[in-house]
Amino acid sequence: xxxxxxxxxxxxxxxxxxxxxxxxxxxxxxxxxxxxxxxxxxxxxxxxxxxxxxxxxxxxxxxxxxxxxxxxxxxxxxxxxxxxxxxxxxxxxxxxxxxxxxxxxxxxxxxxxxxxxxxxxxxxxxxxxxxxxxxxxxxxxxxxxxxxxxxxxxxxxxxxxxxxxxxxxxxxxxxxxxxxxxxxxxxxxxxxxxxxxxxxxxxxxxxxxxxxxxxxxxxxxxxxxxxxxxxxxxxxxxxxxxxxxxxxxxxxxxxxxxxxxxxxxxxxxxxxxxxxxxxxxxxxxxxx
Ligand code: GLU
Numbered sequence: 458x459x460x461x462x463x464x465x466x467x468x469x470x471x472x473x474x475x476x477x478x479x480x481x482x483x484x485x486x487x488x489x490x491x492x493x494x495x496x497x498x499x500x501x502x503x504x505x506x507x508x509x510x511x512x513x514x515x516x517x518x519x520x521x522x523x524x525x526x527x528x529x530x531x532x533x534x535x536x537x538x539x540x541x542x543x544x545x546x547x548x549x550x551x552x553x554x555x556x557x558x559x560x561x562x563x564x565x566x567x568x569x570x571x572x573x574x575x576x577x578x579x580x581x582x583x584x585x586x587x588x589x590x591x592x593x594x595x596x597x598x599x600x601x602x603x604x605x606x607x608x609x610x611x612x613x614x615x616x617x618x619x620x621x622x623x624x625x626x627x628x629x630x631x632x633x634x635x636x637x638x639x640x641x642x643x644x645x646x647x648x649x650x651x652x653x654x655x656x657x658x659x660x661x662x663x664x665x666x667x668x669x670x671x672x673x674x675x676x677x678x679x680x681x682x683x684x685x686x687x688x689x690x691x692x693x694x695x696x697x698x699x700x701x702x703x704x705x706x707x708x709x710x711x712x713x714x715x716x717x718x719x720x721x722x723x724x725x726x727x728x729x730x731x732x733x734x735x736x737x738x739x740x741x742x743x744x745x
Pocket of ligand 1: 467468469501663677678681
């Protein structure tokens with residue numbers, strides 16, 4: 458049986474879509490059309506504090522306006538929280554998860570805490586806490602996040618796969634062909650898997666959903682390239698299939714900054730209200 462190719466666009470409903478999102482969605486959509494692949498829209502709303510229903514509605518409206526169509530029903534991550542808990546349990550069973558009691562302030566105050574693309578890199582303060590200290594803190598009700606012991610996770614993943622880990626990136630070969638890149642998420646530090654408020658981290662939800670939805674090709678922005686080594690490790694640990702990746706360039710505004718609302722760039726809804734057409738948006742992002 459041949460497996461039908463599939464890709465997805467997976468916005469977080471925490472704001473309006475901008476031309477940068479349109480570029481990402483259209484890149485995945487055009488690829489799906491060219492490969493007779495499934496196209497999936499997934500709403501990444503595990504962060505209930507930032508997700509708003511009205512943003513989901515407006516994002517869907519913008520995507521329809523751009524001419525995209527997707528499989529129904531649309532998967533919402535908030536409908537699948539027990540599944541992610543199961544993934545977390547498996548990582549726990551492998552001995553790779555520990556409670557972290559640090560506050561944001563503790564972490565940024567650490568002299569060892571350099572910045573990475575995902576914020577301050579966690580220096581591992583709680584990784585080696587003795588069991589009795591952990592137990593006491595938990596008994597006292599000190600809030601904790603759950604973190605992945607990334608060095609051990611890489612070790613276990615390499616043992617499970619019997620190999621040094623790599624991921625497949627389109628365009629990474631010396632002549633622009635598909636190539637395999639080494640996986641090393643360790644420089645990013647021990648990732649949070651579940652926040653103190655219980656919110657499951659994007660990293661865990663995204664790998665489980667890509668597998669659940671049969672995604673064969675993950676097409677997303679270069680801004681998430683840093684996360685892919687971690688995603689690959691999680692896929693091995695959770696025994697999930699390996700998709701291919703393509704991290705596309707980002708659409709920058711006139712000042713060379715990424716387009717985002719906080720910098721005052723126009724949303725797709727603003728552009729539509731000004732009378733722009735979907736073709737104008739395609740031209741604007743270089744896809745016409
Ligand atoms: N939900 C993520 C975002 O809006 C995208 C996740 C992905 O494409 O892997 O940035």
